[in-house]
Structures are given as structure tokens and as C-alpha cells.
Amino acid sequence: MADPKTPRTTVTRQRDRGRYDRDTINAIVDEALICHVGFSVNGQPYVIPTTHARVGDHLYIHGSVGSRMLKNMKQGIPVCVTITLLDGLVLARSAFHHSMNYRSAVILGVAQEVTGEDEKRSAFNALVNHVVPGRSADVRAADAQELKATSVLRLIIEEASAKVRRGPPIDAEEDYALTCWAGVLPLQLMAGHPIDDPRLEFGTPVPSAVATYRRQRPPSDID
Amino acid sequence: MADPKTPRTTVTRQRDRGRYDRDTINAIVDEALICHVGFSVNGQPYVIPTTHARVGDHLYIHGSVGSRMLKNMKQGIPVCVTITLLDGLVLARSAFHHSMNYRSAVILGVAQEVTGEDEKRSAFNALVNHVVPGRSADVRAADAQELKATSVLRLIIEEASAKVRRGPPIDAEEDYALTCWAGVLPLQLMAGHPIDDPRLEFGTPVPSAVATYRRQRPPSDID
Numbered sequence: 123m124a125d126p127k128t129p130r131t132t133v134t135r136q137r138d139r140g141r142y143d144r145d146t147i148n149a150i151v152d153e154a155l156i157c158h159v160g161f162s163v164n165g166q167p168y169v170i171p172t173t174h175a176r177v178g179d180h181l182y183i184h185g186s187v188g189s190r191m192l193k194n195m196k197q198g199i200p201v202c203v204t205i206t207l208l209d210g211l212v213l214a215r216s217a218f219h220h221s222m223n224y225r226s227a228v229i230l231g232v233a234q235e236v237t238g239e240d241e242k243r244s245a246f247n248a249l250v251n252h253v254v255p256g257r258s259a260d261v262r263a264a265d266a267q268e269l270k271a272t273s274v275l276r277l278i279i280e281e282a283s284a285k286v287r288r289g290p291p292i293d294a295e296e297d298y299a300l301t302c303w304a305g306v307l308p309l310q311l312m313a314g315h316p317i318d319d320p321r322l323e324f325g326t327p328v329p330s331a332v333a334t335y336r337r338q339r340p341p342s343d344i345d
Numbered sequence: 346m347a348d349p350k351t352p353r354t355t356v357t358r359q360r361d362r363g364r365y366d367r368d369t370i371n372a373i374v375d376e377a378l379i380c381h382v383g384f385s386v387n388g389q390p391y392v393i394p395t396t397h398a399r400v401g402d403h404l405y406i407h408g409s410v411g412s413r414m415l416k417n418m419k420q421g422i423p424v425c426v427t428i429t430l431l432d433g434l435v436l437a438r439s440a441f442h443h444s445m446n447y448r449s450a451v452i453l454g455v456a457q458e459v460t461g462e463d464e465k466r467s468a469f470n471a472l473v474n475h476v477v478p479g480r481s482a483d484v485r486a487a488d489a490q491e492l493k494a495t496s497v498l499r500l501i502i503e504e505a506s507a508k509v510r511r512g513p514p515i516d517a518e519e520d521y522a523l524t525c526w527a528g529v530l531p532l533q534l535m536a537g538h539p540i541d542d543p544r545l546e547f548g549t550p551v552p553s554a555v556a557t558y559r560r561q562r563p564p565s566d567i568d
Contacts, residue, residue, distance in 0.1 A: 134413055158394075158427060160391065166423045166453065168383065171429040185358075190357055211378075211477065211536075216484055216487070217484050217487050230389065257440075261443075263440055264439070300485060302484055303541075304542040304545055311533070313532055316528055319514060319528040332436065
């Protein structure tokens, strides 16, 4: 892709946290289950959470054709999609130096509606498989009516940046003499035990992708 | 507060998921560690993740006086603050009926800068205690220079709505005959083991609010 770092996506505060490489941005997009989509209507910004999936440089989001967000976005207005992963609480010795460890990505652009049926079906599968790998093969695919009832939008990941904080608190030098506890409390989105649908036939096995569910995290230290 | 339900905050899709009562909105705001702030500059929306704290009807956010987001917001532009809690994956028998269980809140308004030192200090404490209850009493409070270096903004929670999905998948009637597994995989942000700061004096005890950390969730079933 083109250089994702533009004046609009350049991190200006805590510049050392800014990342502009595609791998970092993609890893954040792929790990997160949801994104927050920002758009303005009549000067009022709205921020709406929704699911997403990435295929190469394309970020797909979808929803009902009746969705206010998608109806607005289809008109070709500028949008901002932000994806945030919270990795830990950074508990310093002073109130001022408290922080969080996180990885976030900000993508700017104009979304376009996917009209081709093949791309729409691929995006559908990607959206389901983004949540649970391989799930689309286990379930009934969308029929013609369901496809028609759904809008799929494509945003090209082109102008984007990531911001990453990790590691321990950074206290003011004189505060290291204070006796309070300081450190990092790691946080992670964890899956509990799968809950069978009330109408599930008794004994239906839980797929292993669900039973051992875990969002993929990069192998690097992120605490 | 005034009726938080306005045409701009009325849930139009899946209306049965819309909630407008203050308790529901407050519980979402209080449980979440971060919010996503939306604002527009020159027609381009931006969505930025940040921490927040609620005191009564006031939602506080803060950051460096150099923050682009806060500099823009201080000018009295319309903003949207969205808070999302992900509670589970809803895995249906058809791709189309896949969903997520979540609780989200959307707050619209115009933020104002907090200039009074007392309110600024209270907001500081609320922001730290929102993350770890009681933490502000254990750490060094902000000094005059740190207060000066920080902007605090107040948004009144007035025009707001929540959206909540919970429970099992809702499949098309004919799909209940399919044999694939269906149900809910609960998700929760969980804390790991606290990691001592590398410069912490050996043997400093971990405060119990950190050692037993858990975000407060409402007692109702949210799976």
C-alpha cells in the first residue's frame, strides 16, 4: 500500500508510540473483534461499534440495508475506523503517570459499497471467519434474500496509523522513592465456557475453534 | 437529567435493543475502562480511544494540553462519545444470524474545559479511581505543574442512548433442524497476574484492589 503516514494520521502526542508499518496495523485489525466507525451527519459526529474483517488491504464492515450508519457511509463521506486493544493498566507512583498499555489503529478514508455478488459473499465469509476461524464452513451460507438485505462496505486500508504503549510505568525520578506498589496489571479479553443454544440437540459437540477460543496475539511481549 | 432519548439518539435498527434509562447508561460508562471519542475537523471525522470517568451526570476525559483531540474539543465542537462492552459471540446456525452480545452507550454533546482547580482535582481523582478503586489515595497527587500540563474536559450526559443485546442466537425457524453447534461464547476482559515495576522495592505488597481486580458487572444475566 501507499505510505499510510500522512499529516492526518501522524501521531503528534507521544510520537514514540506511533507505528506506521503494515504488519503492526494488520495485526491490530485482525485481533480485534470490533471497530468503532466515525462519520458525521449535518456536522454531528457519530461513533458506532461494529464487527469487521480484513482481506488484504480491504476492511469490510456490514449491516442491514436499513442501517443509518451504512446508508450515510454509502454516500461517500469521509470516515474514520478506530480499533483498540487494551493490554493492561499501568499503575504508577503518581496519579499523573498512570496510563494504559494498548494497541490502537486509526484508518481514514471513504468507504464504498460492495455490489458484486462474489466479493459480497467473500466478505460475508471473512466476517464470520474473523470471529471464529472456519465457522463459515459449518453454517448455512447467506441466501439470495439475506444477501439483498445486507449492505457490505469496503474501506481500503491506505491512510492509517497505529499507536502502541507497552511496558512498565515511567515515573518522575524522585517518585521512585515512594513506597506504594507500582507496576502493570495485564488485561485480556477471555472466553468463558460455551453456552449451548437452548434448542440445540443434546450431545452436539462444541467445535474446537469455539472450545479452545483465544484471540490471536502477536508473540512479542505486550505487557 | 432531561430525557436522553432524542431523534439523534433513538435506536432505529433493532429497536428492542435500545435503552434510555440512566441506570443502564451509567452502568456501561462505569464498567468500561475506555471510551471512543468522535469529532470532526475540516469535515474529516476522527475517533480516538481514551480513558474516562463519570461523576453524576458529568463524563470527564483528560489529556495533555498539547493533545490535538482536546484542543479541538475545547473549541466547543459537537462530539460523540461511544462506550462498548463486548459480552459474547453469538454463534447461529446460519452465517446471517451471527451476532454479538454487547452493551454500548452513545453520548452526544459539546464538551467544556474544566478550569476550576477544585473540579479539576476531583476529576483527576475520579479518573484514577475509575481505573482502580481507591488508587488516588495511594499515590502522589498531581502537583501544580502537572495540573497545568493537563486539560480536563467535561461532557454532560444528557443526550444519550444505550443498546444491549444478550441471550442466545435467533435462527430462522427452518435452520433449527441443522446439526451444527450453536450457542453463545461469553467474553470478558480479565486481569492477569500483576507485574511488579522493575524498580519496585522487593516485597512491596500488591494492593488488594489490584490483586483481586475485576470490572464491576451488573448482577443481571448478560450472556
